[in-house]
Amino acid sequence: MAAGTLLPCPNCQSTAVYSVKFTWWGGVLGPKMLNHTQCTNCNTTYNGKTGKSNTQGIVVYSLVIFAVVFLLYFLFFGGLT
Numbered sequence: 001m002a003a004g005t006l007l008p009c010p011n012c013q014s015t016a017v018y019s020v021k022f023t024w025w026g027g028v029l030g031p032k033m034l035n036h037t038q039c040t041n042c043n044t045t046y047n048g049k050t051g052k053s054n055t056q057g058i059v060v061y062s063l064v065i066f067a068v069v070f071l072l073y074f075l076f077f078g079g080l081t
Contacts, residue, residue: 006048009039016040019048030061 008015020036022028030036034057037048047054 006035006037007046007051009042009044010046010051011044012039012042014039014041017048020045025058025062030058034058034061 006017006019009017017037017039020031020038023031023036026034026036034054035048035050036045036054038045045054046052047057
């Protein structure tokens, strides 16, 4: 597979796919880190390099971001006082 090439959709096998640039769960950085890809034919989203679902990666990414924000809040604002 050449650099920058995305796998076809695992749902419908369409090659009409594109890299997602922004999502509600990951902003701009999350989709880039997970190679989040969407099929224009059936709207399935998946990892464009592996062809597998990004659900587990999205959950881990969201939990890590939440933990970092929570930690920063307690460090800079002293908690729930």
